[in-house]
Amino acid sequence: MSFTDTDIAQLNKEFKDKTPLAIAQWAIANAKRPVVTTNFRPYEAAILQVAVGAQSDIPVLWCDSGYNTPNTYRHAEAVIELLNLNVKLYVPAQTTAHRDIVMGIPGIDDPLHKVFTEQVKLEPFKRAMTDFTPDVWFTNLRKGQTALRNSLDILSLGKDGVLKVSPFYYYSDEDLDVYLEKNELPNEFTYFDPTKVLENRECGLHTN
Numbered sequence: 001m002s003f004t005d006t007d008i009a010q011l012n013k014e015f016k017d018k019t020p021l022a023i024a025q026w027a028i029a030n031a032k033r034p035v036v037t038t039n040f041r042p043y044e045a046a047i048l049q050v051a052v053g054a055q056s057d058i059p060v061l062w063c064d065s066g067y068n069t070p071n072t073y074r075h076a077e078a079v080i081e082l083l084n085l086n087v088k089l090y091v092p093a094q095t096t097a098h099r100d101i102v103m104g105i106p107g108i109d110d111p112l113h114k115v116f117t118e119q120v121k122l123e124p125f126k127r128a129m130t131d132f133t134p135d136v137w138f139t140n141l142r143k144g145q146t147a148l149r150n151s152l153d154i155l156s157l158g159k160d161g162v163l164k165v166s167p168f169y170y171y172s173d174e175d176l177d178v179y180l181e182k183n184e185l186p187n188e189f190t191y192f193d194p195t196k197v198l199e200n201r202e203c204g205l206h207t208n
Contacts, residue, residue, distance in 0.1 A: 024051055
């Protein structure tokens with residue numbers, strides 16, 4: 001499938017009044033190799049439920065940095081079982097224990113922070129995307145999260161040609177609280193991303 005910027009702008013206007021599931025179903029109908037990525041951060045159950053609602057066996061690419069909290073791992077296992085997720089797990093080439101000895105978790109101003117981010121997040125993600133070569137990528141990006149994300153929309157086209165689909169783009173935290181409760185989906189707020197440090201900072205996955 002191939003979309004121009006004009007096509008995407010028009011579709012984004014139409015999709016503002018559509019449900020997340022309707023958006024996901026449209027994307028699946030136009031996809032050959034769809035994937036959904038997750039890190040099981042807060043509110044991830046929503047995008048996962050919508051993605052599997054549109055295609056039950058969609059590959060769920062979980063890039064686990066190895067630094068998740070025990071609560072996040074328990075939450076992940078519960079969501080995987082609840083939604084019967086087709087999880088494809090990607091982890092860093094080096095173990096967390098080894099990296100802790102070599103560099104630990106570098107501060108944001110430390111030159112090693114870039115190396116750390118590449119190792120624990122970007123390299124496993126690139127490996128996953130190379131393995132699956134998706135044409136449609138479901139994400140839980142939302143307006144208001146970062147300056148970059150404010151410039152996107154429900155549909156956005158990456159430089160690599162992958163169509164990024166964010167069905168909950170215009171949902172606030174409060175909207176998602178209601179959505180999760182209505183759909184009886186779990187949530188978990190005890191989450192730690194060692195690469196971001198600041199909540200409104202991009203780690204690099206969405207900057208292509």
